[in-house]
Amino acid sequence: MIYREAGQFKASxxxxxxxxxxxxxxxxxxxxxxxxxxVVPFVASEYWLQAVLTPVLVFALAxxxxxxxxxxxxQLSLGTxxxxxxxxxxxxxxxxxxxxxxxxxxxxxxxxxxxAVGIVFGLPSLRIKGFYxxxxxxxxxxxxxxVLTKFPWFSNYSSSGIISAQRIEILGFAFxxxxxxxxxxxAIVSLLALAAKNLARTNTGRSWMAVRDMDVxxxxxxxxxxxxxxxAFAVSSFYCGIAGGLYAYxxxxxxxxxxxxxxxxxxxLFMIIIGGMGSVLGAFLGAAFILxxxxxxxxxxxxxxxxxxxxxxxxxxxxxxxxxxxxFFLIVEPxxxxxxxxxxxxxxxxxxxxx
Amino acid sequence: xxxxxxxxxxxxxxxxxxxxxxGSAQAAEQYLGLPSYRVGPYAAGGTGVFGGxxxxxxxxxERDGGVNGVKLVWQECExxxxxxxxxxxxxxxxxxGGQRNVLxxxxxxGITFGVFERVPQDKIPLLSIGIGRSDxxxxxxxxxxxxxxxxxxxxxxxxxxxxxxREGGMDKLKGKKIAVLYLDFAPGKEPFPVLDRxxxxxxFTTEKIAVAMPGNEQQAQWLQIRxxxxxxxxxxxxxxxxxTALKTAARTGFPADxxxxxxxxxxxxxxxxxxxxxxxFVAGAFNPAxxxxxxxxxxxxxxxxxxxxxxxxxxxxGSTYYNRGVGHGIxxxxxxxxxxxxxxxxxxxxxxxxxxxxxxxxxxxxxxxxIGAKGLMPxxxxxxxxxxxxGRVRFQQWDGxxxxxxxxxxxxxxxxxxxxxxxxxxxxxxxxxxxPRDCSKEQ
Numbered sequence: 001m002i003y004r005e006a007g008q009f010k011a012s013x014x015x016x017x018x019x020x021x022x023x024x025x026x027x028x029x030x031x032x033x034x035x036x037x038x039v040v041p042f043v044a045s046e047y048w049l050q051a052v053l054t055p056v057l058v059f060a061l062a063x064x065x066x067x068x069x070x071x072x073x074x075q076l077s078l079g080t081x082x083x084x085x086x087x088x089x090x091x092x093x094x095x096x097x098x099x100x101x102x103x104x105x106x107x108x109x110x111x112x113x114x115x116a117v118g119i120v121f122g123l124p125s126l127r128i129k130g131f132y133x134x135x136x137x138x139x140x141x142x143x144x145x146x147v148l149t150k151f152p153w154f155s156n157y158s159s160s161g162i163i164s165a166q167r168i169e170i171l172g173f174a175f176x177x178x179x180x181x182x183x184x185x186x187a188i189v190s191l192l193a194l195a196a197k198n199l200a201r202t203n204t205g206r207s208w209m210a211v212r213d214m215d216v217x218x219x220x221x222x223x224x225x226x227x228x229x230x231x232a233f234a235v236s237s238f239y240c241g242i243a244g245g246l247y248a249y250x251x252x253x254x255x256x257x258x259x260x261x262x263x264x265x266x267x268x269l270f271m272i273i274i275g276g277m278g279s280v281l282g283a284f285l286g287a288a289f290i291l292x293x294x295x296x297x298x299x300x301x302x303x304x305x306x307x308x309x310x311x312x313x314x315x316x317x318x319x320x321x322x323x324x325x326x327x328f329f330l331i332v333e334p335x336x337x338x339x340x341x342x343x344x345x346x347x348x349x350x351x352x353x354x355x
Numbered sequence: 356x357x358x359x360x361x362x363x364x365x366x367x368x369x370x371x372x373x374x375x376x377x378g379s380a381q382a383a384e385q386y387l388g389l390p391s392y393r394v395g396p397y398a399a400g401g402t403g404v405f406g407g408x409x410x411x412x413x414x415x416x417e418r419d420g421g422v423n424g425v426k427l428v429w430q431e432c433e434x435x436x437x438x439x440x441x442x443x444x445x446x447x448x449x450x451x452g453g454q455r456n457v458l459x460x461x462x463x464x465g466i467t468f469g470v471f472e473r474v475p476q477d478k479i480p481l482l483s484i485g486i487g488r489s490d491x492x493x494x495x496x497x498x499x500x501x502x503x504x505x506x507x508x509x510x511x512x513x514x515x516x517x518x519x520x521r522e523g524g525m526d527k528l529k530g531k532k533i534a535v536l537y538l539d540f541a542p543g544k545e546p547f548p549v550l551d552r553x554x555x556x557x558x559f560t561t562e563k564i565a566v567a568m569p570g571n572e573q574q575a576q577w578l579q580i581r582x583x584x585x586x587x588x589x590x591x592x593x594x595x596x597x598x599t600a601l602k603t604a605a606r607t608g609f610p611a612d613x614x615x616x617x618x619x620x621x622x623x624x625x626x627x628x629x630x631x632x633x634x635x636f637v638a639g640a641f642n643p644a645x646x647x648x649x650x651x652x653x654x655x656x657x658x659x660x661x662x663x664x665x666x667x668x669x670x671x672x673g674s675t676y677y678n679r680g681v682g683h684g685i686x687x688x689x690x691x692x693x694x695x696x697x698x699x700x701x702x703x704x705x706x707x708x709x710x711x712x713x714x715x716x717x718x719x720x721x722x723x724x725x726i727g728a729k730g731l732m733p734x735x736x737x738x739x740x741x742x743x744x745x746g747r748v749r750f751q752q753w754d755g756x757x758x759x760x761x762x763x764x765x766x767x768x769x770x771x772x773x774x775x776x777x778x779x780x781x782x783x784x785x786x787x788x789x790x791p792r793d794c795s796k797e798q
Contacts (some may be wrong), residue, residue: 051446054441149539149565159548159779160488160541162468252442254468256541258568259438295443298433310667312402315393315433 003348019197033150036186041179049178050251052295056288057189058246063271063283064196065239070269071278072200073232074212075125076133079140080240081264086114086144087241088248088255089154092163096156097107103168107188107245114241115234117144122233126226129215141262148257155257162253181250188246192239197280199235208232208280274329276338285337289329366703374729385422385691385703386561386657387429388448388456390441390466395701396569397436397463397594399624404462405431407680408687410654410672413665415688417657422691423701434466449477456688457709458482458744464542467500474499478706478714485510485618485641489545490779494714495791497780501742502714503686504641504733505767507617508775511546512767513748514615514639515553517669518587520762529558531666534580536573536600537591539565546591548779552771570596577607590616590638597625598633605632612637618748622675626753634755639748642682642732644758646673649727650681675758682732690716714739733764739794748773 003024010016010215020026044053066080074324095101125133148154148161155161168175168184175184194247199205207228210218219225248255267290273287301314333340389408391403407727412427421427430451432444441461448456459474460482467487474481481500483491489506491497505513518533519525535550536542547563554561562583564576570592577600580588588609592600597620604614612635615627625745646652651673660673671677691755694704694712704712718735737744747764784791 037759047446047449051443055443149544160464160468162541164468164472252439252469253472256438256465256468258540259465261568294440295447299447300431302431311391311431312393312398312663312667315391318433319394 003345003351005349017201019201033190037183041183044182044197046178049182052292054178054182054185054251055247056284056291057185058243058251058255059268059291060270060284060287061189061192061246062240062243063275063287064193064280065236065243066268067272067275067278067280068199068208068239069232069236070198071272071276071282072205072212073208073229073236074193074215075122075229075232076130077137077236078134078262078265078269079121079137079144080268081260081262082141082144083114083237083240084244084247084264085148085257085260086117086237087244088113088260089148089240089257090114091245092248093154093156093167095166103170103249107249110245111238111241114244115238118233118240119230122230122237124346125229125233137263141265145257145260159235160256161258162254163194163248164245165249165252168249175250177218185246185250188242192242193280193284196239200280204228204231212278270326272336274326274336276336279338280337281335281341282338285341289337294318294322357512358499358647383421383425383456383701383703384423384428386451386454386456387458387687388433388451389429389445390434390444390448390459390461391431392434392436392463394433394676395435395437396448396571396596400619401462402596402666403496403622403624403671403674403676404680406435406671407677407682409665409680410658410677410682411650411681411684411688413658413663414650414654415551415684416426417661417663418653422688423695424526424693425691425701425703427688430642434461434463436463436465438463438465440468442469445470445473446702449479455479455603455702455706457704457706458690459712460484460683460687462486462683464488464545465540468541472690473499478710480710482683482686482713484686485679486542487494489549490776490783492741492743492776493780493791494737494739495780495794496784497742498714498792499710501737503713503735503737503744504682505744505746505748506743506772506776507542507545508549508772509743509746509767510617510639510748511549512553512772513746514589514617515550515557516765516768517637517750517762518558518615520765525557531559532583532585533559533561534583534585534588535561535591536576536580536588537563537565538570538593538596539567540593542593542619543591548775549772550589552770552775554773556768566592566596566600569594571599573603577609578602580609583605586613590614590620591617592616593735598628599634601626601629601633605629611635612752615639615750621751623671623758624674624676631755633753635752637750637761638656638758640675640751640758641745641748642675642678643749643751643760644673644675644678645729648658648678648731650731651678653727654681678731681728684712685726685728685732686716686718686735689718689722713737717743739792 005022008023020029062080062084069075069077087110090113091106094109095106123138155163175181207223210223211228215225271286271290274289276282297318301318377631389405393404416427434444444453445459456479457480463485466484471481483502484504487502489508491500491502492506519528522528550561564579566573566576590600614636616638618639618641621640626633659669666672690712694708698704698708714737718736720734723729733745733747735744746767749764750762751758754762
C-alpha cells in the first residue's frame, strides 16, 4: 500500500536512470543517510560506535571491493586480506616517511599502492579462471604477508612487526574520539559505496558483467579482456586498500601482518556469499551478518544460557550456532540476504492484496 | 511467513541483548571483565589460565566472603585469541551496569597490542603477565601497562643464561649455533632484539626459522634444522604447535633435551600429546605445576568439593596453566586489597585506584606464604619505573610424567634488557609525543 510506484512517471532519461527510481526508496535512503550521520553519533554508546558500527563499515568496504572483483567481474579472489594489509602498511609508511602529508592523501596513496599490487597479482587472471585463479590469488595472500613480516622496514623496525597508527588530523581537526572516527569512516565508506554503485552502472561495470557471464562472448563483441580484468583487480584492490587503511587507523589503532591472514580473506568472501554477489547492499548486509552474529550469540550465551552451562561449553556452542545459522540462511536463500530483501520488496508492492 | 518468523526471532534476540546489557549494580561488588578464550588452537592455555583465575576468585568469595566484604563478580567474553574479537571484548567489558572494568588481562600478546593505546584514555590498567610488549616495563612511559613477573625480553635473556649454565659458563657459548624456531605471530618475534644483542655479546650465532600459524605442520622447518645441525633449538611456539614441534623433532632425529622452550611451551598440555617424543624437553616457567600449595588445596576444599569449580576436567587443577591463572587471581586480589587499604576498606575501587595499587604492589615471601602460594610465583616488587617487578625465570624438564625443576630462578641480563627497554620506550615516547613521568616525584 505504502510501497507502490503507481503514478510515478519518468519524463526524462535522467529520471529513468537514477540510482533509486522509486520515490519511496529515495525517502528511505535519505532518512538512512541522515540518521547515520546526524542521529547515530548522539544516541549510540561508545561501545556501539567503536566495536560494532565502525568495524561493520570497514568490512563492508572490503566486502564491496571483493564484490567488485568477484561479484561483478567474476574473478574469484582469496587475497583480500593481503590487499587490505598493503593498504594499511602503505598508508602507515607514507604518513611516517613524508612529513606533513595530509591523512586523506596518505590513505588514498595506500589505496593506490594496493591497486598497483592488485594489478600485478591480477595478471594470471588473463590465462586462468575459477578455482585456478583462486589458487593464484592465494599465492598473493601468502606472499604479501611474508614480505611484510620478512622486511622490518615496512613496520619501521618494530620488534614484533606491529605498527601503531599515527594520530589522524585533517585540516587541524584531530579525529581521536570514537564519534569522530565513526563519522570519518562513514563519510569515506558512503562516498566509495556511491562511487561503486555508479561504476557498476557505467560502461565499465557492464563490461565487467559481460566478462563474468562469458568472457569469450565478451571478447567477441569487442570488450578488451586484459583491460577489463586488470581494471577490476585495480579498483577492487583500491577499495580493499582503503578498507585496510581504515581498519588500522579508525578501528584497531594497531595492526600486525598476521591480522590480515587467510582467515580474514575467507571471512570477507563469506560476507559477499551471505550478503549477495554483485550487489552493493549485499556487502553491507553480509558484513553486518558475519561480524555481529558471533558477538550477539556470545552476549546471549554469557548472559542467558551461560549461567546454566559451563563457560567452555557456551563458547563452543557459539561456534555451532553460528555455523548452523549460516547453513540455514544459505538453504533458505542461496543468493544471499540481498535476494531476501528483494523478495521482501516484491511482496510489499502487492501488499495488502496479494493475488 | 518465513520472513516473519526470522523477524520475530531477531526482535526477540535483540530484546534479550538489550536487557542483558543493563545488569545489576550493587555497592558491595567489585566488577571485573574477563576476556577469556576457550575455543581454538590456544584453548588449552585459555581454559587453564582463566579457569584458575576464576576459581581463585570463587575461593575468595566462598572462604573469605570477598575482599573485606566486597564480593567479586565478573563477566566473561570469548576472544578466540583473535585481535579484532579481543578489541570488541575490551569495549564490551568496559562497563557493566554502573560499574567500570578495573583490569584488562587478555593473556594474548596480539590483543595487548590492540588495546594498549586505548587503556590510558579509559583509565583501565592493562595486565600482561608473561606476555605483551616488553618495553612497557618502563612505567614512566607506559603508566597503565603492567607486563608483570617477566617480559619476553627477560625470558629470552634467561634462556640464554640457562644455556650458559648448562655449558658451564657464559663464555662457553662462543661459537655455538642456536636455531630459533618461532611461531609466526607477534610474540614469536618479540624476543629477537634481546637474542641478537646477546648473540653479539657472547659470540654465538642464531638462525631464525618461522612456522606459520597455527603451526600444526613443521616438517620443512625441522628438516632445515637437521641440515644446519645447531647445538640448541630455542622453541617459541604456543598451543598446538608445541606437541607438533616435539613430534617432528623426534621424527627428524633431533634430541629433545637440546630443545629449550619458553613458558608458553612448558605446560602439560604441550608435552603430553607428543608422548615419548617430549621426554627430556626443557621449558621456562615462572610458576610451577602441582597441587601441594595450600592455596590449591583450599580451592579443592572450598570450590571443587561443592561442585562449583570452573574446570570441566578437575584433574587439570594444579596444572601449569591453571596455577598461572591462580597467580593472575592472586595479583588481582592483592592489588584490590592494597587499593582498598589506601582508598577505603569495604568499597569497590576504580581503575585509577587499581593502577596505583598495581604500581605499589609488594609480594614478598612472607605475604606469599600467608596466601598459601609460596613458590607458586616469584616475589614481586613493582615501582613507578619498573612495571615488571621480578624478571626471574626458572627451567623445568619433562621426565615423561611431570615437570622436574632443573634450575634455580635465573636472573635476566638486566644490563642488556633494561637498556633495550628504556631505548625502545624512549623511541615510542618520542614518536607519540609523550612526556615520561618523573619517577623520582612519585610515591
